[in-house]
Amino acid sequence: MLVDATAIPAQLRGVGRYLDNLLPALVAAGADVVALAQARDRQHFAELGIDCLPGVSVPAGRLGRLAWEQYGLPGVAARAGADLLHSPHYTSPLRWTGPLAVTVHDATFFSNPEWHTRAKGPFFRAATRLAARRADVCIVPAQATADELHSRLGLDPDRVQVAHLGVDTGLFRPPDDAARARARAAAGLEPDEEFVAFLGTLEPRKNVPALIRGWVAACATLQAGRRPPALVLAGGAGWDRELEAAVAAVPAGLRLLRPGYLPLADLPGLLGAAAVVAYPSLGEGFGLPVLEAMACGAAVLTTRRLALPEVGGEAVAYAEPTDDSIADALGWLLSDPQLREQLGQAGLARAARFSWAACAEAHLRGYEHALRRSRQEGRR
Template identity: 50%
Template sequence: MASSRAARDAAGPESRTPVVLVDATAIPADRGGVGRYLDELIATLDGPLVIACQGRDERFYRELAPTATVLPQHPGIASTARRFVWEQVSLPGIARRAGADVIFSPHYTVPLLTRRARVVTFHDATFFSDPGVHTTLKRLFFRGWIRVSSRLADAVVVPSEATASELARYIPRGIAGFDVAYHGVDRERFHQPSAAEIDEAATKLGLAGAPWIAFLGTVEPRKNVPALVVAYRRLVAGWETAWGPVPALAIAGGLGWETGLDAEVDLVEAPATVHVLGFIDLELMRGFLGGASVVSYPSLGEGFGLPVLEAMACGAPVLTTRRLALPEVGGDAVAYSEPDSPSITAALRTLMADADLRSRLAARGIERSKRFSWRESALKHQAVFARVANGKV
């Protein structure tokens, strides 16, 4: 690796492709939005890559990026605290020995002591703008490290213009100091499902026999899922027979810290039904999303909103909010409501009463989703890596 770097150096700084060390060690085993972001990038990036990862992910990354150098790390760094110490103490040496020009840190923090160029991704500004949706420890840690990383990094990547604008309110880095790289959508996985795929998802997830309203995302305060459950109860209480069978509410995604969800679900009575599914297999997501009557994502604010994009690509009519980046993703191809329960109920009633409206939104969503590409996102990241490696920050 080091000798190939020397050969590229000899060709001149403008022509060489930088060696990028990707720190994938912060990615959890159950892939949420940040994990999928990094996995899609690694699969799509060109040029020499070195991937530092948890030992459990070694085989996965070797298959995902066959030309990359994969460096599994000691299993002890599965602990968050130990991983952070490893990042500060060991990662700079790994980058040096690998001949890396750039260290890419995709989750807010960067190593302090390194001569390599550093690129970091900030996914949203909610640690500042909406602190109540995070635990106190997490809020204090990431607020501090966002400020430190912003000061030290040669470039900061964000997933939307809204995130750049929001972050610029809280840290001394102007909007122009952020590189916006939208997320993409995996079209092999997320496209309109067949009837058989919808049936398979419904059967395996226990949803067969009735329509469903879907939610997909980590169940944490920011996602506002208890408000959705309250809205759903009210929707069913006023259900009209002309709308067809009463739908279930299906909530998919990892469970974050306490949200009050259980208390709201306990109040649900027949004919309403709520299924809390937890993580679902990626192979079932197309049928789960595309088979839903509506995908509701009532978030209080997103740096991007990947589930909204993926639902659109699957041909689902989507209901979300206008908070932060969500309108950048949904445009005029989704329905919007305020994040309070009465507003969500009213919007759901409108959608469930109008099959033609749902069809129009589904068609618009499919078309709009085509604007977002992991290839374009990777090219944007590569341009940032090349710029900082050549000293053009």
């Protein structure tokens, strides 16, 4: 099986985190996996125990890579004797006629195009339509995404494989004092400062301006004399046009910190040390930060939009994605340490149900379906 890992961005997120965890789990399950990777990523995959196809040169830049995917990848896969090609990020080569699996991470390009840039939305809508038409199996991270693809594109449920993502509990686990201290320092927090944490790209769907306004309102309701918790917005800069206005309106005396990307090793300390991890997204294809925060023993606040309830179940607190609802929920959680402790314990138990081994097994079922369908249609 050949996995096209050339779409991984330089900063490890999204598809990069997905493949970093999935590919070793596939190998551990006995799958014969070879990755196609850009030169900068080959050593990284070697350290993960993943073989990379040698002698493959992929052009730099997004347009160059996409052109290579269409015109170079099919020949490379054929010469390598690949019995199946897995394209893990929406797009796939039109000239490949063998068994094909494509991962579709969410369907919000159709349901909520306003969450995406003008260039990105039309491109990924076209890529998803092609995947729905050509792929032998579409792999999705949640049933909510499968339902959206069926309702919006008419994709036959028999051609969809749900594979819930997993969590690396060797990394994401309740942190010790040293890990908490390192994460606090990396985020710019004082040693004992209480804080609310958000982790994710600062893009419109994450609903961060509403979180900021809700946090400000919640701080105003806290017991007199209590120092208001800081708000830490960790993650990459996005294109949310409301964000800067919301930041500028934060009253003096409240601390809002934007440390940007934090090293992966610091994330458990940040999530586990937070009084509340708030992720009031308008909708996700899965919501990995929610799962990782639960695995760190955090009290999590999120919404019931799209796949988020599949992840959080009854182990997290929910709010509507509005300023007032977020404010009420945050105020409630910040004033009740016992409830936060209960949610943290419930989150640990629920997170244990999500493993990369189970995710890999679901992928293998999808690959088997793709191979069967290809044989039935007389393709190789």
